[in-house]
Amino acid sequence: MGFLGAPVVGVDELVDRIDPRPVLESRTIHEGYVFDLVSETADLGEAGTVRREFLRHPGAVAILALDDEERLVVVQQYRHPVGAFDWEIPAGLLDVAGEPPQLAAARELGEEADLRAEQWDVLVDYWTTPGGNDEAIRVFLARGLSPVPEAERHEREDEELGMPTVWATLDNVQEAVLSGRLHNPSTCIGVLAACAARDRGWATLRPADAPWPEHPRRR
Incomplete structure (x- = not known):
């Protein structure tokens, strides 16, 4: 175990998990020239729901x-x-x-x-x-x-x-x-x-x- 009891992991375990949470509501606040400002409410399960505003970008x-x-x-x-x-x-x-x-x-x-x-x-x-x-x-x-x-x-x-x-x-x-x-x-x-x-x-x-x-x- 590492500091404060946190586990120590190997390189194979260091990978971001693509696992989008269910979106309960989504709306566009502003439609921009390159990207849009959107508001979404996501279901985090036991942690409840969260509303987040973010920029949707083409990459x-x-x-x-x-x-x-x-x-x-x-x-x-x-x-x-x-x-x-x-x-x-x-x-x-x-x-x-x-x-x-x-x-x-x-x-x-x-x-x-x-x-x-x-x-x-x-x-x-x-x-x-x-x-x-x-x-x-x-x-x-x-x-x-x-x-x-x-x-x-x-x-x-x-x-x-x-x-x-x-x-x-x-x-x-x-x-x-x-x-x-x-x-x-x-x-x-x-x-x-x-x-x-x-x-x-x-x-x-x-x-x-x-x-x-x-x-x-x-x-």
Whole structure:
């Protein structure tokens, strides 16, 4: 037993349990441009019922695009809610109906970084704020990079217009994350996961089409 009598578990027992409780009532409070604010009452059994308001989100993908010299591409975007220009790995919403996540990732890599990739793997999955929204993000590792021909490049607009794009080594970005200089969640989680996966000879990678039941609409 561990501290205060709590059990000590092995790695195989450390798995999130997908087990949604019955929803007794659900209503949309506000229908937004990207996500909706909803209110739901859930039945927790012996614990009674709870009402929770949260954001319903389409989910997203992010791409850690790594070249043969272990450099990754990062772009800088203005994020109005936090009033900051943050450095991010390319990413985008799963807002095209029926589009597989890997194809969405390939599209976003082309649109944001003018890059294509021959090899795709799942690096890590995560929930951004499980207490406040249902957004699920899948971070892909993209390798075998090549540029999108200039005539086929995406015309950027809004926050993406004129955004800086740079290359940095995986180790330097890791250092920037750990020193508190970078704060974008997909960048922080993706880079730390990539460093851990690299130290294990990339044995932790999953296929690009690996199941994703953690995304509420992909169960």
